[in-house]
Amino acid sequence: MTDHTLTLMTVHAHPDDEVFLTGGVIAKAAAEGIHTVLVTATRGEEGEIHDPDLDPEEARHRLGAIREAELRRAVSILGVDELHFLGYRDSGMEGTPENENPHNFHHADPDEATARVVRLMRQTKPDVVVTYDERGGYGHPDHIAAHRAAVAAFDAAGDPGRFPEFGLAPWQPSKLYYGAFARSTFDRMQRLFREANPEGNFEPPEEDYSSFTVPDDELTTWVNVHPYLLQKQAALRAHRTQIAADNPFLTMSDEIAQELMAYEAFIRVRSLVPVPEREDDLFAGLRTPVEANHGAVTSGV
Numbered sequence: 001m002t003d004h005t006l007t008l009m010t011v012h013a014h015p016d017d018e019v020f021l022t023g024g025v026i027a028k029a030a031a032e033g034i035h036t037v038l039v040t041a042t043r044g045e046e047g048e049i050h051d052p053d054l055d056p057e058e059a060r061h062r063l064g065a066i067r068e069a070e071l072r073r074a075v076s077i078l079g080v081d082e083l084h085f086l087g088y089r090d091s092g093m094e095g096t097p098e099n100e101n102p103h104n105f106h107h108a109d110p111d112e113a114t115a116r117v118v119r120l121m122r123q124t125k126p127d128v129v130v131t132y133d134e135r136g137g138y139g140h141p142d143h144i145a146a147h148r149a150a151v152a153a154f155d156a157a158g159d160p161g162r163f164p165e166f167g168l169a170p171w172q173p174s175k176l177y178y179g180a181f182a183r184s185t186f187d188r189m190q191r192l193f194r195e196a197n198p199e200g201n202f203e204p205p206e207e208d209y210s211s212f213t214v215p216d217d218e219l220t221t222w223v224n225v226h227p228y229l230l231q232k233q234a235a236l237r238a239h240r241t242q243i244a245a246d247n248p249f250l251t252m253s254d255e256i257a258q259e260l261m262a263y264e265a266f267i268r269v270r271s272l273v274p275v276p277e278r279e280d281d282l283f284a285g286l287r288t289p290v291e292a293n294h295g296a297v298t299s300g301v
């Protein structure tokens with residue numbers, strides 16, 4: 001165990017999800033010398049095309065390749081050590097014809113999707129795993145499929161009776177989290193945008209954001225990612241097809257960005273190590289005393 005490097009695995013559905021939900025904690029982990037693994041289920045073939053330099057008609061058929069290249073730029077900005085695709089196809093939004101394609105992630109055999117994540121967990125040995133909640137954050141079918149695969153894999157990867165055919169030693173991650181958009185952050189966003197545009201008829205980000213935000217009393221973990229905001233915004237910009245030039249995350253003033261994006265919030269759903277009820281660190285309970293002090297030399301007690 002002594003030569004094990006603390007490892008963070010985030011399990012996402014599409015290129016760009018890794019930045020919105022976990023960009024700060026990935027950059028923070030990378031800066032602290034924690035090994036970072038990003039699992040992305042699809043290449044986002046059914047996403048939107050906002051890049052003004054692209055002809056949407058022409059770009060549509062090669063959007064998967066375009067978004068893979070965008071993701072590779074984003075992960076190099078965030079400091080991701082390993083990027084793995086699960087190899088499924090983007091399911092598109094519910095109710096669209098693209099949603100019916102049999103190769104889509106949400107049509108995939110759930111056991112097979114779990115197996116693919118188990119294999120990656122046994123290969124990369126994550127201590128902490130982060131994915132979406134059971135609603136997939138905002139209900140996209142691929143996010144729900146990623147949630148199911150990640151949770152099932154968390155519970156199976158350490159079981160020697162599951163997937164012995166891989167020939168890989170079982171590995172049990174220690175902590176499982178769901179990334180969350182805090183309700184209070186969206187309340188503040190509305191207030192700040194109104195204050196910034198007292199004349200404008202401000203439209204809230206969604207009609208009713210209670211459907212995809214989480215009440216603060218359900219959140220266990222707030223991580224200060226303020227030092228990594230520039231990296232997070234640069235990684236967002238790397239997803240050129242997904243981020244329209246007028247996206248509020250890019251156009252908001254630095255002051256507003258710092259107030260809204262300084263923390264990332266999580267719900268801890270499994271922990272095999274003792275932890276405080278409220279944490280400010282995904283790796284709480286896992287760091288050695290030296291690491292907890294960011295490498296400061298401490299005398300043994």
Ligand SMILES: [Zn+2]
Pocket residue numbers: 013014017140143
């Ligand atoms: Zn997504």
